[in-house]
Amino acid sequence: EVQMVESGGGLVEPGRSLRLSCTVSGFAFRNFDMTWFRQAPGKGLEWVGFIRSNPYGGTTEHAASVKGRFTISRDDSKSIAYLQMNSLKIEDTGMYYCARELATGAFDIWGQGTTVTVSS
Amino acid sequence: QSVLTQPPSASGTPGQRVTISCSGSSSNIGSNTVSWYQHLPGTAPKLLVYSNNQRPSGVPDRFSGSKSGTSASLAISGLQSEDEADYYCAAWDDSLNAYVFGTGTKVSVL
Numbered sequence: 655e656v657q658m659v660e661s662g663g664g665l666v667e668p669g670r671s672l673r674l675s676c677t678v679s680g681f682a683f684r685n686f687d688m689t690w691f692r693q694a695p696g697k698g699l700e701w702v703g704f705i706r707s708n709p710y711g712g713t714t715e716h717a718a719s720v721k722g723r724f725t726i727s728r729d730d731s732k733s734i735a736y737l738q739m740n741s742l743k744i745e746d747t748g749m750y751y752c753a754r755e756l757a758t759g760a761f762d763i764w765g766q767g768t769t770v771t772v773s774s
Numbered sequence: 775q776s777v778l779t780q781p782p783s784a785s786g787t788p789g790q791r792v793t794i795s796c797s798g799s800s801s802n803i804g805s806n807t808v809s810w811y812q813h814l815p816g817t818a819p820k821l822l823v824y825s826n827n828q829r830p831s832g833v834p835d836r837f838s839g840s841k842s843g844t845s846a847s848l849a850i851s852g853l854q855s856e857d858e859a860d861y862y863c864a865a866w867d868d869s870l871n872a873y874v875f876g877t878g879t880k881v882s883v884l
Binding site for chain 2: 761764765
């Protein structure tokens, strides 16, 4: 079964760090770019960033709102994508999703999400 | 911040046709393909349309997408109660170097 499962969310104080994981099964993780999205309470979907597959350099792109604070990485041997979140702000609160990117630029498989709450 | 504009809501009775518009610019819809997603908050978003008008396997043909210039639209024909959800258009933006979503449209079945 094709599956993507996010984990690592929780309650954290402003300025602290958190690392989210996206564990993949059912398809060849190493062949796909992996992307993170989020949704703040009462708001719409927001792109956080992505990491290219290693054959394409494994490079990353991040949204301006998180650049310099968040870092996406991947471990192809474990089929896991990570989102390292540093210097967290209250406005980073929300549900975080990972998704598989198709060559067409669309995202066809998503996880159920993990909740991050930044509060003192 | 969303750079693609959608109406905040749309509604119809069962069996009716509902159309959702998505307005962008030359740096996003005008130069890249559009995707559409169905989302119930707290659940995994679902890809409905990719490459402007292509449906993934398993998506009913009641859902259809189109694009013209810097605008796109999603049509839902034969509206059903299970279609109640939030719908988002999305595309890559060459100027922002980011994937951008629409403001979202909440579809209600009356």
